[in-house]
Amino acid sequence: xxxxxxxxxxxxxxxxxxxxxxxxxxxxxxxxxxxxxxxxxxxxxxxxxxxxxxxxxxxxxxxxxxxxxxxxxxxxxxxxxxxxxxxxxxxxxx
Numbered sequence: 903x904x905x906x907x908x909x910x911x912x913x914x915x916x917x918x919x920x921x922x923x924x925x926x927x928x929x930x931x932x933x934x935x936x937x938x939x940x941x942x943x944x945x946x947x948x949x950x951x952x953x954x955x956x957x958x959x960x961x962x963x964x965x966x967x968x969x970x971x972x973x974x975x976x977x978x979x980x981x982x983x984x985x986x987x988x989x990x991x992x993x994x995x996x
């Protein structure tokens with residue numbers, strides 16, 4: 903079952919990469935941007951959570967590649983929420 907989830911996560915990840923490429927090749931479109939973000943989020947959700955990371959180096963690299971776009975999006979959204987947080991002085995570089 904975990905291998906099927908990895909394959910689906912890879913398909914969603916590849917779809918997201920293609921959609922990002924399409925944003926630059928064909929011109930910007932909001933629907934394509936939202937679909938790319940959704941495909942990265944779905945790839946993150948579908949990917950099985952592994953407890954034993956020493957099982958395979960290939961799976962570790964695959965986890966990193968699939969998680970990287972989602973973690974980047976999460977970092978950007980958390981940074982933006984810090985700016986708009988109530989009682990905040992604005993941008994904090996600490």
